[in-house]
Amino acid sequence: MAAIDVTEGWTGRIDLQLQADGTAYDLTGLEVAFVARTPCGEESIFTTSGAQFEQVDSTCGIVGFTPTTSDLTVDASPYVIQVRVTSGTAKVYFPNGAGDLWTIHAQ
Numbered sequence: 001m002a003a004i005d006v007t008e009g010w011t012g013r014i015d016l017q018l019q020a021d022g023t024a025y026d027l028t029g030l031e032v033a034f035v036a037r038t039p040c041g042e043e044s045i046f047t048t049s050g051a052q053f054e055q056v057d058s059t060c061g062i063v064g065f066t067p068t069t070s071d072l073t074v075d076a077s078p079y080v081i082q083v084r085v086t087s088g089t090a091k092v093y094f095p096n097g098a099g100d101l102w103t104i105h106a107q
Helices: none
Strands: 003-007 014-017 031-037 043-047 053-057 062-065 079-087 090-094 100-105
Touching: 031 053, 031 062
Parallel strands: 003 100
Antiparallel strands: 014 062, 031 043, 031 079, 053 062, 079 090, 079 100
16 A cells, blocks of 8 residues: 555646556556545545546556545545456456555645
């Protein structure tokens, strides 16, 4: 699990590279979603059909999340972040396991 610090109100794109066994995971043709969970269990899911989450480079497994000012707040921090990849009925999560911990800090 990686720990990431983000300042509340951040609206720049945050890129993540998905890897399996140290190799970039090819996302070509797969459904990809960004999943953020709060400590209280609230879940926000952003898909690539929306404006905030995109596949930046599918073959290199790079995705980008661009939060609005209200997506990542100090009050709901820390978030557990995973990227869900779906192929047919099969789903895998990056990272596998607990997820990345994103702590949001006041400006």
